[in-house]
Amino acid sequence: MSVRRERDQLARELDAARRRIADLEAALLRRGRDTLTAVLRIEAFREQLVEELRRTRRRGLQGALVVLQIDRLADIHRDHGFAAGDAVLGALVEALRAGTRTEDLIGRTGDDRFALMLREAGEAATRACVARLLGELQGLAIESVGGISVSAGVALFGPEDDDPVALFAIAGGALADAQAAGGGRAVIAADDGEDLGVSAALQRRDAVEALAIALLERDRYTGEHSESVVEMAVAVARSLGLSPTQVEDVRAAALLHDIGKVGIPDAILNKPGPLTPDERTVMAEHPVIGERILQAIGGFAQVAGIVRHEHESWDGSGYPDGLAGAAIPIGSRIILACDAYHAMTSDRPYRARMSHADAFMELRRCAGRQFDPQVTAALVARLYHERAGRALHAV
Ligand SMILES: [Fe+2]
Numbered sequence: 303m304s305v306r307r308e309r310d311q312l313a314r315e316l317d318a319a320r321r322r323i324a325d326l327e328a329a330l331l332r333r334g335r336d337t338l339t340a341v342l343r344i345e346a347f348r349e350q351l352v353e354e355l356r357r358t359r360r361r362g363l364q365g366a367l368v369v370l371q372i373d374r375l376a377d378i379h380r381d382h383g384f385a386a387g388d389a390v391l392g393a394l395v396e397a398l399r400a401g402t403r404t405e406d407l408i409g410r411t412g413d414d415r416f417a418l419m420l421r422e423a424g425e426a427a428t429r430a431c432v433a434r435l436l437g438e439l440q441g442l443a444i445e446s447v448g449g450i451s452v453s454a455g456v457a458l459f460g461p462e463d464d465d466p467v468a469l470f471a472i473a474g475g476a477l478a479d480a481q482a483a484g485g486g487r488a489v490i491a492a493d494d495g496e497d498l499g500v501s502a503a504l505q506r507r508d509a510v511e512a513l514a515i516a517l518l519e520r521d522r523y524t525g526e527h528s529e530s531v532v533e534m535a536v537a538v539a540r541s542l543g544l545s546p547t548q549v550e551d552v553r554a555a556a557l558l559h560d561i562g563k564v565g566i567p568d569a570i571l572n573k574p575g576p577l578t579p580d581e582r583t584v585m586a587e588h589p590v591i592g593e594r595i596l597q598a599i600g601g602f603a604q605v606a607g608i609v610r611h612e613h614e615s616w617d618g619s620g621y622p623d624g625l626a627g628a629a630i631p632i633g634s635r636i637i638l639a640c641d642a643y644h645a646m647t648s649d650r651p652y653r654a655r656m657s658h659a660d661a662f663m664e665l666r667r668c669a670g671r672q673f674d675p676q677v678t679a680a681l682v683a684r685l686y687h688e689r690a691g692r693a694l695h696a697v
């Protein structure tokens with residue numbers, strides 16, 4: 303075969319492989335599954351949890367919700383690269399599958415967070431299962447990384463529990479305790495009174511998760527959109543060299559940037575067409591409403607500030623304060639660009655999605671006007687890298 307024919311053939315195969323991957327991803331997404339690990343995404347997981355709580359109540363059963371987070375995934379990314387991070391996630395999911403029963407449920411609730419629902423499991427069985435899982439993960443030998451240190455928070459449930467948001471908050475509080483104690487361990491939330499567990503837990507980072515679920519319930523598109531923006535925003539924040547604390551603030555703000563939409567009337571929020579000027583004015587209040595919601599929770603001052611300014615433009619033409627350039631918090635600038643990219647490449651009821659190539663061009667075109675040029679450059683580099691990596695993966 304001539305060199306040229308060989309090359310043409312290769313190009314055709316590459317193209318076919320890319321199409322297969324795209325189809326596979328679309329099929330996974332349609333079934334409510336995460337594209338990287340093929341476990342349930344948070345909204346599908348949550349639906350099943352609600353269903354299980356109903357069954358638990360009807361039949362007087364018990365069960366457990368376990369939230370797990372990989373300790374220091376950011377360090378793995380930094381020290382070993384994103385491919386190693388993906389290998390860690392894959393190995394984790396495999397271990398979770400192997401270590402649970404088929405009737406249990408695995409979901410991915412964040413880029414380094416997973417949830418398990420153990421059906422008809424009491425405290426002793428749950429304890430044994432989680433301890434075995436963490437031990438197995440620690441003993442893994444993933445090339446260059448070694449074992450995985452994972453922290454877990456457990457909320458047990460029984461017939462009287464009917465609130466999935468509260469359960470996530472309780473498990474999240476226990477997870478925070480496990481992490482504060484150095485990670486690599488599990489904490490089971492103590493069952494000592496109804497509101498104590500919830501209100502104490504809500505004071506901490508898991509409030510983020512609870513709010514994100516509330517948003518998902520209110521407006522599915524905005525909830526899913528926010529989750530997609532998180533990964534991009536965190537990657538851009540890292541590549542711009544932000545401190546770990548700033549990166550965590552960006553992560554929370556990205557997940558909650560549109561939380562203020564819970565305060566926007568349904569008729570406007572779900573309108574299947576462009577908004578009138580009056581409706582747009584109401585919609586434009588969502589960053590300020592979001593700031594108020596976050597200010598009401600302790601420890602979220604920075605995040606609230608980022609959310610307030612998520613629609614400010616680099617050239618000063620944005621809202622609510624018309625800030626320009628470096629006066630806009632860096633987190634807000636990052637979220638604006640990632641948000642725009644995700645919105646452009648998503649289908650909406652009133653317009654079709656833009657191709658990734660066109661969205662790249664649009665980002666570049668608006669750099670220096672709507673978007674911070676440095677942020678745009680980092681985002682485009684990241685997206686380019688990611689898409690090239692995925693295509694290579696496919697071959
Ligand atoms: Fe927004």
Ligand SMILES: [Fe+2]
Nearest residue numbers: 527559560641
């Ligand atoms: Fe948004």
